[in-house]
Amino acid sequence: MRKCVVVNYAKRMHVRHSLELPVDLIGLAKKYGTLRFIDIPCQIDGITANLKVPGTKPTILVNKTRPKKRQRFTLAHEIGHVVIPWHMGTIFDITDAGVPDGAIDYWDMEAEANAFATELLMPSSWMLGLLENFNNPAEINEKMAYEANVSAIAATLRLKTFLPPGYIFVVYTSDGKIAYSGRTEGTHASPPARGEDQRAKEQYGYAQDFYEFHSGQEHYLWIEFPSEVNITLDTKRKWRDVLDEILDDVTDSEEQKRTYKQQVNGVLGYANGVVRRGDYNERSLCSACIQRFNGKEHLKPITSHLKFEEFLSAKIRDLIDKAGR
Ligand SMILES: [Zn+2]
Secondary structure: OOHHHHHHHHHHHHHHOOOOOOOOHHHHHHHHOEEEEEOOOOOEEEEEEEEOOOOOOOEEEEEOOOOHHHHHHHHHHHHHHHHOOOOOEEEEEEOOOOOOOOOHHHHHHHHHHHHHHHHHHOOHHHHHHHOOOOOOHHHHHHHHHHHHOOOHHHHHHHHHOOOOOOEEEEEEOOOOOEEEEEEOOOOOOOOOOOOOOOOHHHHOOOOOEEEEEEEOOEEEEEEEOOOOOOOOOOOOOOHHHHHHHHHHHHOOOHHHHHHHHHHHHHHHHHHHHHHHHOOOOHHHHHHHHHHHHOOOHHHHHHHOOOOHHHHHHHHHHHHHHHHHO
8 A cells, every 4th residue: 555645635635725624625625626425324434536537526425324423423424535646436334244345445545545544533633642742541531522523443543553652552442342442553462353342441450541531432541561670579489499389279180270371472572572572671571571471261260369569570680681682
């Protein structure tokens, strides 16, 4: 995808038309083609017709049965199809999953139009301004949705790409189920899966802070993880011995012990990867391990054990010693 190029088209459009937020998409669309809001009775959000046909203005059709903010995103997306020079012909924007296999070109164009729409509606320069001296992602998320007149989830997905490592977001529907979740790039902790109804606040005990807001029926939660955790235990013991003691306390079954060991090693394999990449210290490695263990319900008996921190401390020292050799 020629994403940078596409994003630049949206940036130039802001400059050329001196656009302000929320962007007047209707006024903008009318400069480039014929715009109509119509009732489209199937799972189509919008249609752009007659793209790059000499002597003809393109036509943009938006499905007016969709929620208002979704229509706005669709319209921004259709303007993208009109402006991006290599998008030709007539494009039907289907938002349902039932897309034919092998339609790679279609998805490339869709991704490009979405990147254009995102930059048009929520410009990078505006984002950077909002994020100066920021401390509360929920507050920014809400402000973005309001000022840009986009859905809260569109703002969430945009915000996610601007925040540093160490953030997870979770969106709950009114019945407590998870509708969306995700994490910023470089975050060690895994977000809870869609459809689950876990209460993330209980699940992520090691989080540094929780930030939340409501949008309609949905509950938005941003979770911040500490980039460094200090375990001050200065253990001289071997991590294997400490782990064996923990396992003896947790279960009598040798088979279960083996399973636990495999699972623990699986999680710690990730820490190994962090060490190999080289950008770590004892405290950041500790945070990475804790984030990975956190939320793994099946390992709760181990991670809640009194000696778990001693084990982790010994293991981290061992990892760092080995890497130094
Ligand atoms: Zn499209």
